Every structure is written in structure tokens, then in C-alpha cells.
Amino acid sequence: MTYEYWGFLLERPGLLEAAKTITKVEHLVSVDTSTCDVPEECKFDLDNSQTISEILNKSEQDPYYDPYYDSLDERLLRHLQTAGKLPSSFDQTLPKGLDLYGAMMQSPIIAHPTEGYTNRYLRGTILIGRTASGQQHAFLSLRGGQVENDHYPFYEAIFTIEQNGRTAQYLEGQRFFYEVAGIEGADGLPFAMFLFFAMVIIFGGFPTAIVIIIDAFWNRPPSLTPLE
Template identity: 50%
Template sequence: MAVFALIGTLWVHYEFWGYLIVRPGLLGSAKNIIEVEHLIPIRTDFCDTDKPCGLTIDKQSTLVEILNSSQGAPYSPNAKPLLNHLQAQGKLPSSFEHNVQEALAIYSAMLQSPIIATPDEGYTQDFLQGVVLIGKTKAGHKRAFVSARGDQVANDHYPYYQALFAIEQNGNSIQYLDGQRFFFEVAGIEGFEGPLVIFIIWGVLVLIFGCVPTAFIIIVDTLWQHRLHQQSED
């Protein structure tokens, strides 16, 4: 029962948050980008389920602003894993670029990638806000890496995406290569995730489906044996 409860707990945690135990860090394949050409903040225009969205360069966003906000927003993750990696490698630019239109071509490929979450009725999957890194691998292959969050796909339930794309034919061909996503909450149950929560839920499940039925069976069996004993004496 304990084993089945643990498997069930991990499954529920994965289905809701998008990972088993610990939030994923930077996508491993993104670290293959060793030459940074552009670092661009992006976001979609305001849109809803009745209005198509369009990706734009977020000219109001600054690198310092995102670095500071990411440190104080543990339940609203953004590009911190990417920025920390670039900083550790000594490749973090001093500021964002706000005039690289090449980043906007990623939008359609991103929305068609398998990591995009399917929203509940009345919500949209089209919103993105984050950072696009364009650079090259050691072999000289051009890559684009997107680190962005989406709008809520269910009540207070937001997706966070990381996706790697190959850029070929002078930017005319963009192919999805790799990605990951997880979710976070901004109200109600934010922070109710991770190892401690898994342990608590596992304990509750063991108690409900293991200890309680076992205790009930023991009580019933004891009463039954007591009754049989009385009948045999009579």
C-alpha cells in the first residue's frame, strides 16, 4: 500500500506541477549554445480567446529589472536559470537588445511545439512573456532558446516554458528540438509543491487507504472471532 501510495502521489504531483520532485533548472540542451549573439525580451500583445495574439519585443523590460524581480519571486519564475547560467559562463550581456526582429519568428514554432499547455475553456495558450537567446553551438549551428511563462491556462495556474529551436536557411526555417515545462500558482496554493508536499500527501494516502482499512479489518476480525468464541462456549 505504501508503494502504491507513493507512485500515486508522484503521478498527481507530476500531472499538476509538471515535474516529479524538484523544479527543473535550465534545459540541458540549452547549455550547448556557447556563443551569444542576441538576448531579447519578448511578450505578446494583450489578447484573449477572441483576439489573435502577436509577439512583440518588450522594450520596457531591462536586464537589471528581470534579474532583481527573479530573486524576489520564487512562485513566478522567469528567465533566472538562463541568466544565471550565462552569468556563470561570463557570457551575460550588459543589457537586452530591443531591435532584433529575428526573435519574433519564434512565436509560431513555439505555439506549435508539444510543450505548450492545453488551456481550460475560457483561457488562452497564446500569451508568452520572457527572453529569447539566439546564438551558436560549438559546431556553428544556430540555435534559439526561449525561456518564458504563459498566461494562466486554468484558474491561477500558469505554465513556464523552456524550448530550444534550430534556425536554418537564414532564419526562414525554425525547427523545435527540445523543451520542458512546469506550472506554478500565483494564488491559493502557491508553494504547495516539492518533496515536503509529496511526503505529506503520501502519508495521508497511506493513512486513508492503508492504516484505516487495516484497522477496520482488525476490529471486524476481532469482533467476529469474539462472537465465534462465544458461540463455541454456548
């Protein structure tokens, strides 16, 4: 139940290992689809709302910083920083002719929304670079819009960019979910422990109580008739 609802068992998975195969950074772009009101016209647009330094320094500058929520934006950037490959700023142009939004929406990790919600809104970071063998890859680290009430997906996916520079082939990815209201922070281990004790009570406590009651009733001593 934990895996089906959150996408992981006891703790969130770390950064997708495939991201670490990119050894040379060519583009690092912050994107969103906030103007994606017509599904057929959806695409990634540049997101200039935050700089790299603002994202990384958010924990020090923002008194309302929430590591459970805000650290998702930092995952890829922290890796690049540790590896010594982090640019000083995001690029201000997107690669022309490369439809990474369409490729992402066709990937198997995109969550299916419940009725009344949509999965087409995405925002996050796109890394395009080269592997040690010279192959061009795109790594996408993205938040999705809510696919059911207060339930949001987070995606990481890597694509091979074909030599024509216009075609992206999905290789692998991962997805998990988080909450932004109500039960945020209750995923993983806390959620698993709650389920465990609930199941102990439901499937252990109640049947045991019933058995005890039946046993007590069945084995009660016969009533004695008073002597006249």
C-alpha cells in the same frame, strides 16, 4: 500524480541543458504577448518593462521578492552571467521574418488549457546564438498564462534556425507548472509528502481499522447465560 500535475517529481528541473550549447550570443530579447487579443494575430512583442540588471538585482531591491516565483525570470540570465556571455542590455529589435511564436505554439510542450482559459499568452526571454559548430539556435525561456485556476506553465525550448533565417525547427524542451495563489510553494516534495500520508491514511488506515473491527466482532467471546 505529482509529475502529472506539476511536471516534475520532487524538485523543479534545472535550466535545460540545450541552452548551454549556445556558445556565441547574437540576440537577447525580452518579449511578451500582452496585446495578443486575437489568436490569429498573436506574436512576440518587445517587453521593455524590466532591464537585465533590474531582473538580476530584484532580490536585493524588492522586499517582496519571491524566489519561488521571480527566480524563473533569472534562470537563463544567471547562466549567461556565469558563463561570461551576458550582454549589458536586451536588444531593442526582434529578428525580422522569424516566427518563433508560431513555432513555440506548435511545439509539443505547450500546455492544453481547460475550458475558459487560454495558452496563447507568453512572456520571457529569447536567446539567439551559435553553437560551437556554427549552427544558429534559438532558446526560449517563457512563462505562460494560467491554463487553469492559478495554475501556470513555465517553458524552456530550443529551436534550430534554418539557413534562410525564417524557419525554426523544434529540437527539445521542458515544461513544468507553478501556482501564484492558494498553494504556491507546495509543489514538489511538500506535495509528494502530503499525497503519501493521505494515501497511507486512505489505503492503509481505513482498511486496517475495518479489518480490526471485523476481527474484533468475529472473535468476540460468546455471551454466557446466567445460571438459574
